[in-house]
Amino acid sequence: MAKAVCTGFKASGIASGIKKNNQKDLGLIYTQTPAKAAGVFTRNQIQAAPVIVNRKRIQSGEAQAIVVNSGNANCCTGQQGMEDAFEMARLTAFGLGLGEEKTLVASTGVIGVKLPISKIKAALPRLVKALDSEGFENFAHAIMTTDTIAKIVTRHGRINGKEFTVTGVAKGSGMVCPNMATLLAFVCSDIDVQSDYLGYATYIAAERSFNRVNVDGDTSTNDMVLTLANGMSGAVVENSLHKASFQGVLDEVLKELSKMIVQDAEGATKCVDIKVMGAKSDEDAHRVASTIANSNLVKTAFFGEDANWGRILAAAGRAGVTLKSDRIDVFFNDVRMCHNGIGCGDMAENQATQVMKKPEYTVTVDLKLGSGQASMLTCDFSLDYVRINADYRS
Amino acid sequence: MAKAVCTGFKASGIASGIKKNNQKDLGLIYTQTPAKAAGVFTRNQIQAAPVIVNRKRIQSGEAQAIVVNSGNANCCTGQQGMEDAFEMARLTAFGLGLGEEKTLVASTGVIGVKLPISKIKAALPRLVKALDSEGFENFAHAIMTTDTIAKIVTRHGRINGKEFTVTGVAKGSGMVCPNMATLLAFVCSDIDVQSDYLGYATYIAAERSFNRVNVDGDTSTNDMVLTLANGMSGAVVENSLHKASFQGVLDEVLKELSKMIVQDAEGATKCVDIKVMGAKSDEDAHRVASTIANSNLVKTAFFGEDANWGRILAAAGRAGVTLKSDRIDVFFNDVRMCHNGIGCGDMAENQATQVMKKPEYTVTVDLKLGSGQASMLTCDFSLDYVRINADYRS
Numbered sequence: 138m139a140k141a142v143c144t145g146f147k148a149s150g151i152a153s154g155i156k157k158n159n160q161k162d163l164g165l166i167y168t169q170t171p172a173k174a175a176g177v178f179t180r181n182q183i184q185a186a187p188v189i190v191n192r193k194r195i196q197s198g199e200a201q202a203i204v205v206n207s208g209n210a211n212c213c214t215g216q217q218g219m220e221d222a223f224e225m226a227r228l229t230a231f232g233l234g235l236g237e238e239k240t241l242v243a244s245t246g247v248i249g250v251k252l253p254i255s256k257i258k259a260a261l262p263r264l265v266k267a268l269d270s271e272g273f274e275n276f277a278h279a280i281m282t283t284d285t286i287a288k289i290v291t292r293h294g295r296i297n298g299k300e301f302t303v304t305g306v307a308k309g310s311g312m313v314c315p316n317m318a319t320l321l322a323f324v325c326s327d328i329d330v331q332s333d334y335l336g337y338a339t340y341i342a343a344e345r346s347f348n349r350v351n352v353d354g355d356t357s358t359n360d361m362v363l364t365l366a367n368g369m370s371g372a373v374v375e376n377s378l379h380k381a382s383f384q385g386v387l388d389e390v391l392k393e394l395s396k397m398i399v400q401d402a403e404g405a406t407k408c409v410d411i412k413v414m415g416a417k418s419d420e421d422a423h424r425v426a427s428t429i430a431n432s433n434l435v436k437t438a439f440f441g442e443d444a445n446w447g448r449i450l451a452a453a454g455r456a457g458v459t460l461k462s463d464r465i466d467v468f469f470n471d472v473r474m475c476h477n478g479i480g481c482g483d484m485a486e487n488q489a490t491q492v493m494k495k496p497e498y499t500v501t502v503d504l505k506l507g508s509g510q511a512s513m514l515t516c517d518f519s520l521d522y523v524r525i526n527a528d529y530r531s
Numbered sequence: 532m533a534k535a536v537c538t539g540f541k542a543s544g545i546a547s548g549i550k551k552n553n554q555k556d557l558g559l560i561y562t563q564t565p566a567k568a569a570g571v572f573t574r575n576q577i578q579a580a581p582v583i584v585n586r587k588r589i590q591s592g593e594a595q596a597i598v599v600n601s602g603n604a605n606c607c608t609g610q611q612g613m614e615d616a617f618e619m620a621r622l623t624a625f626g627l628g629l630g631e632e633k634t635l636v637a638s639t640g641v642i643g644v645k646l647p648i649s650k651i652k653a654a655l656p657r658l659v660k661a662l663d664s665e666g667f668e669n670f671a672h673a674i675m676t677t678d679t680i681a682k683i684v685t686r687h688g689r690i691n692g693k694e695f696t697v698t699g700v701a702k703g704s705g706m707v708c709p710n711m712a713t714l715l716a717f718v719c720s721d722i723d724v725q726s727d728y729l730g731y732a733t734y735i736a737a738e739r740s741f742n743r744v745n746v747d748g749d750t751s752t753n754d755m756v757l758t759l760a761n762g763m764s765g766a767v768v769e770n771s772l773h774k775a776s777f778q779g780v781l782d783e784v785l786k787e788l789s790k791m792i793v794q795d796a797e798g799a800t801k802c803v804d805i806k807v808m809g810a811k812s813d814e815d816a817h818r819v820a821s822t823i824a825n826s827n828l829v830k831t832a833f834f835g836e837d838a839n840w841g842r843i844l845a846a847a848g849r850a851g852v853t854l855k856s857d858r859i860d861v862f863f864n865d866v867r868m869c870h871n872g873i874g875c876g877d878m879a880e881n882q883a884t885q886v887m888k889k890p891e892y893t894v895t896v897d898l899k900l901g902s903g904q905a906s907m908l909t910c911d912f913s914l915d916y917v918r919i920n921a922d923y924r925s
Binding site: 181184214446447453475 | 575606607609847917921
């Protein structure tokens with residue numbers, strides 16, 4: 138993995154004892170000059186304490202540090218949880234010599250258990266000391282829960298001849314379903330940009346990436362995407378061309394991160410792009426794609442490498458969208474399995490079965506009702522998903 | 532299992548060769564006098580041929596026979612599928628000496644494969660010959676797909692001193708989610724009732740039973756509940772008291788059948804009643820209960836016997852209903868695990884873990900916002916669910 142370096146940013150990740158077996162569980166991102174800041178948060182009605190804290194702090198449009206723990210979500214922890222989130226930020230700000238309100242917090246892990254704030258307090262001096270411009274990989278490891286690989290993406294762009302960098306780090310492999318930023322993601326950039334626009338760009342990029350992936354239909358209480366832009370590259374966003382340039386790079390980073398999340402989804406062995414075309418509207422297409430992407434029967438068939446296109450039609454049929462079953466075509470990559478609602482026979486089935494043996498492929502559903510289209514990235518539903526989630530807390 | 536006998540009705544079930552290994556796959560219900568008939572059908576936009584045939588035929592309000600095959604859904608089979616469904620009814624009517632339009636058809640099994648009508652044609656004389664007033668158990672076996680137990684319920688009521696009987700037979704253990712009659716169910720009664728009212732009563736009973744259970748969030752293309760009432764008991768529904776009496780018995784039969792379906796759900800080891808109370812409205816309560824009942828993370832925790840109440844709150848939080856997290860209580864049977872949104876500690880957790888070892892228990896979520904309530908019956912999500920559905924067609 139390339140070492141992520143973004144001008145003026147440092148990161149670190151250490152083990153504080155929240156997780157067992159000396160696993161990294163505490164991470165810090167710091168920018169040497171204050172950054173413009175924006176956030177996109179879970180739409181779940183049950184929100185963890187750090188979500189509530191950040192929603193308020195981000196309104197200032199500025200931040201200089203983000204402290205994150207894994208192994209405990211600090212959610213459903215009541216007033217004590219709020220105090221612990223504030224304390225975690227306060228201790229971090231103190232260690233960095235910052236104003237408390239410039240520090241954002243995030244937590245991920247089991248819900249309903251009091252945050253072990255004393256362990257965090259004891260570890261914070263070490264965490265600050267470990268800050269390094271090449272520390273993003275340690276940070277990425279520190280925010281993992283059931284993830285099996287660290288997720289970091291760095292991309293570059295250029296404005297008026299000046300190069301800027303966008304580095305994103307994310308975690309998430311379960312409780313992932315599109316209904317807002319469905320995981321933790323932290324994005325650092327050295328671009329110079331207004332905070333209002335940074336918020337808009339972050340929202341758009343999240344819509345195009347994290348909100349187009351599905352693992353299990355569950356959304357989390359702790360999801361957030363935080364973006365910091367410290368301006369240190371000297372690349373300044375001044376007009377709509379510059380905006381397009383930045384948005385393109387930001388989209389790419391978040392899309393790549395969201396693909397990594399699906400690939401690393403709990404127990405997943407397949408990464409399948411569900412494309413719906415020919416819908417009456419893009420919204421209809423999105424509903425159909427989402428319903429297929431979230432169907433347990435479709436996902437278990439992917440796991441079984443069974444080209445059971447009937448389940449794909451059955452899922453489409455319950456998406457709440459008017460369809461004409463005698464027009465629908467279904468493709469596995471370029472193999473047409475179903476034409477005008479009827480199966481294409483054994484040869485197509487054999488070819489489709491070969492496609493399904495691949496780790497990545499595309500299922501295209503053509504409704505032939507209009508020009509609306511949408512796509513969703515999903516994974517299969519494996520025995521290991523059940524194993525992982527039946528035993529999560531033990 | 533008690534032999535189901537309902538005056539004037541006969542049933543049969545045989546092996547016609549659609550399924551492998553000489554398993555029963557063709558069933559018939561017949562009433563010696565024409566019956567009032569009503570039906571409730573899938574809301575899935577993709578509908579199997581027999582659903583389309585029955586929707587039309589049921590409008591007459593009368594029927595005398597229902598022929599059902601398992602092993603093939605006759606869905607996504609185009610014009611040929613429609614012709615096969617008509618042919619299946621026609622052949623049955625011919626064998627029974629009935630008008631073709633008095634015969635209803637149903638199919639269940641794999642989608643997208645042409646119905647082997649010649650096998651059905653060859654078997655029909657045997658099927659008719661096998662009709663017997665005690666033949667419901669054979670019929671129940673003939674309509675099973677991944678079901679492991681036959682599902683028959685008989686209950687009795689009394690109107691003006693005259694006893695009437697309601698016998699229901701159902702199949703279903705996957706693709707079960709409330710969004711209409713979520714399976715095949717056939718209900719016979721010897722009560723004397725108008726067909727309009729029979730339709731209403733069937734709809735209400737389905738809402739109270741099949742639409743309150745959840746296995747995997749998928750709904751089928753072939754779902755239907757058909758009710759026949761031949762009037763031969765002499766018990767006549769003439770006023771609202773009689774209606775209440777009949778509705779009570781019908782509800783009981785369908786509720787018992789829907790419970791049997793959850794207990795026999797694919798791979799299920801637990802049957803859990805999700806009760807939501809204190810919602811602003813019954814509708815809100817229903818949305819919360821449904822979302823919890825359909826959460827893969829909640830269902831895998833049930834399988835793992837892990838009292839992970841945080842996942843229950845997280846599911847409630849994405850139901851699209853306004854909640855106050857600091858008011859919510861969660862109970863496992865009578866053990867309170869979460870009070871005002873905060874966990875109740877290790878002793879409660881130990882007690883709740885004991886509750887979760889039982890095959891059946893209740894999870895109660897009190898939102899403390901109003902007086903709305905609802906409940907949903909759900910099952911756990913096990914390794915065997917994935918195994919069964921990954922290999923369904925092989």
